[in-house]
Amino acid sequence: MQPTASARLYFENNAGRLLEHADGYVVFQYHPGKRNLADLQALLTHTSNLLNRNQWHRLLGDQRLMSPFTEEESAWIKTYWLDSSLQRPGGIYGAIILAHDVFARLAMNQVMHEAKASALTYRLFETEETAVAWLRQLR
Structure with a gap:
């Protein structure tokens, strides 16, 4: 997904980028x-700041x-981001488009399985189309 009239670039670095979607x-x-x-x-x-x-x-x-998460990345995601950054009333709903790389899929599944008290549903x-359709149902 490239920035469009419906999605504006908020932040970008070597790891990835964040867009604010008009929806x-x-x-x-x-x-x-x-x-x-x-x-x-x-x-x-x-x-977290944008949310x-x-x-x-x-x-x-x-x-x-x-790419697959490193052990260090997995540990930080579980102990900091999932357990503390997303703790908000009502929680967070995430539609995740799966990685092409099977090892990246496995790494993400392991992180989510091991996360203790995540407020992320x-x-x-x-596909992007089915992910977006699910998010739209959650308004």
Whole structure:
């Protein structure tokens, strides 16, 4: 997904980019290739800030080009981002477009399985169209 009239670029670094969608949700897109932890932390922190600033509860996570998480990334996502950053009244609903890379899919599934008290309710999708359709039902 490229920025369009309906989605405006909010933040971008080497790990990925965030878009503000006019329908009231965050679009989180991973860039391909290796990431460093600081870039992933910044991207996820900006995601939390954008959700809070707009009082949104919906997120489209585009993992199609994502590389597998490192152990360090997985640990930070579980202990910081999922357990604390998303703790908001009503929780967060995430429509996740699955990665093309099977190892990236496995890494994401392991992180979500091991997350202890996540306020993220999510569904996995093969296509952007079905993911967006599910988010639209949650208004």
